Amino acid sequence: MSRSLAYEPRYALNAICPYFTMFPLEYPLRVLRKHKVDSPVVMDPFCGRGTTLFAARALGLASRGIDSSPIAVAIARAKLCIVQPERAVRLARHYIENIEPVQLPESEFFRAAFTPAVLRAVCAIREGLLGATNGSDSAVLLRAAMLGCLHGPTNKTPGTQAYFSNQMPRTFSSKPDYSVRYWKSKGLKAPETNVVEVLRRKLMRLDESSPPSGVTPTRAVLGDSRSPSSLPVANRDFSVVVTSPPYYGMRTYVEDQWLRNWFLGGPDFVDYGKSEQLEHAGKDVFAKSLGLVWKNMASTKADSLDMYIRFGIIPSAKADAKALMLASLEESGVRWKMVHTRPAETAASGKRQADHMVAGSTAALEYDFHVRRI
Structure with a gap:
């Protein structure tokens, strides 16, 4: 095949x-x-x-x-934006360093899905993007990358983690109660990971390119x-x-x-x-x-x-x-x-x-x- x-x-x-x-x-x-x-x-x-x-x-x-x-x-x-990975990474770091999130979910699911540091960083980027009004290509690219990294399988090898969450599918979001039961039954813990570095690994794989003329x-x-x-x-x-x-x-x-x-x-x-x-x-x-x-x-x-x-x-x-x-x-x-x-x-x-x-x-x-x- x-x-x-x-x-x-x-x-x-x-x-x-x-x-x-x-x-x-x-x-x-x-x-x-x-x-x-x-x-x-x-x-x-x-x-x-x-x-x-x-x-x-x-x-x-x-x-x-x-x-x-x-x-x-x-x-x-x-898929229609100008791809400039380094700018998207800088934008993520800017949000993390300058935004103290006001909305941190406190449910059992979120406490088990993410470590406190990861959840804070994710929420800072979330609030930064929700407040963005210019619709820049960097924001568009960062938003999609965050959605892609938000949940997925964990990797036990240090420095290669591709997702922020505890063990989850990568194509859909498993339901909260089921997720918590599953993690407890398997003794699974949310991974300690660096949000910016996970994003960098994903984004730096992309070719810097522009869409066809006039396409935004x-x-x-x-x-x-x-x-x-x-x-x-x-x-x-x-x-x-x-x-x-x-x-x-x-x-x-x-x-x-x-x-x-x-x-x-x-x-x-x-x-x-x-x-x-x-x-x-x-x-x-x-x-x-x-x-x-x-x-x-x-x-x-x-x-x-x-x-x-x-x-x-x-x-x-x-x-x-x-x-x-x-x-x-x-x-x-x-x-x-x-x-x-x-x-x-x-x-x-x-x-x-x-x-x-x-x-x-x-x-x-x-x-x-x-x-x-x-």
Whole structure:
């Protein structure tokens, strides 16, 4: 099996923050290489952690993205920023040295997840970034790096710690009560680590580079891709869409990232019912909800529109992914030509997922669709 692009140094920026259900970089790169000669603007209405945006950047193409998750948008924006690692490290040190945080969580989870020194440093950077008003590229990069380092597996080798927390998965935030029970049962303690040095190790792996001309982090937008208001006329310049909608049956994207959401200003506990993804109250409702996204994408002013969609279902949903996708396209009210449909690799294929504290499950079945606006 070929080595995943996720491990190549030139693609390190794309791996700045692992994200649950992320799709592999190979997919958007393969698609966009076919269109590169036309220099299209690329759109991803479910941009997640910005893999499509990064693929476009790697090929010198302009891109846009929309997502309803603030965690996703914070990570995606880093894929569109000017990369200057040393400035981001200096900014982190400045916050730690000059901010005495006023909000230090006191729950049992936070006391067990981080040492006092680490929690203070994390909170200082958190409050510094929350108070930042200039939206600098250094702040964008630091924010994404902090989200990536906030939790993950511990490393027993001194000087190589990559995460701030006690033992946790790196792609999602395990729930507080479960985490505390797990740590107690295993006798695990939060690692003594230097926040700035952890950040330095992550950031110094990145190539200093700039995105294509005219592309800035603000092109990744927090919004609802079903709504025309998320796509003002000035942004309707794209001719290629590459995206992967939320799995049918997956309803807790923000809740499953609750600790990262806290870092971005959310509550220091799991607040259910905050995900504003597609409606999941039945296949017909889901198809109609997704159809609104395709209708919105079809409003682009470009002469042509090709959409490449990787779509899957969680096994427990017991639905036909192909039939559901076709129903959503029909619900859009737009005339589409189906260019091809083929099985994709499973969501688990080729990934080194953190196996700590994760129950076994069957990977989702996914398909790749290419449709063209007629």
